[in-house]
Amino acid sequence: MAAKKKAKTAKKAARKTTRKAASKKKAARKKTAKRGRAAKVAEMIISKSRTKNAVRNCNVSSDFYAALDEYVRNAIKNAEGRATANGRKTLRPQDL
Numbered sequence: 001m002a003a004k005k006k007a008k009t010a011k012k013a014a015r016k017t018t019r020k021a022a023s024k025k026k027a028a029r030k031k032t033a034k035r036g037r038a039a040k041v042a043e044m045i046i047s048k049s050r051t052k053n054a055v056r057n058c059n060v061s062s063d064f065y066a067a068l069d070e071y072v073r074n075a076i077k078n079a080e081g082r083a084t085a086n087g088r089k090t091l092r093p094q095d096l
């Protein structure tokens with residue numbers, strides 16, 4: 001009878017270990033998924049919803065967001081070049 005108890009206890013311990021490992025894998029997958037979503041969101045500088053809210057009398061095409069994002073990136077790049085040419089490391093409004 002003692003042997004049966006030991007076998008049951010060993011099975012329970014094995015199940016717990018397996019469950020813990022499975023939950024760790026699941027948590028790791030969730031973290032990876034969140035990072036993936038964050039990377040996709042971080043690709044665009046502008047906010048689609050805020051852009052749409054700023055427009056009053058027109059609809060906004062889905063292509064507009066990409067074009068606006070590219071325009072903003074170019075403006076930042078040019079401003080950065082101007083600040084560097086003036087010997088500054090800080091972007092200021094006059095750099096735009």
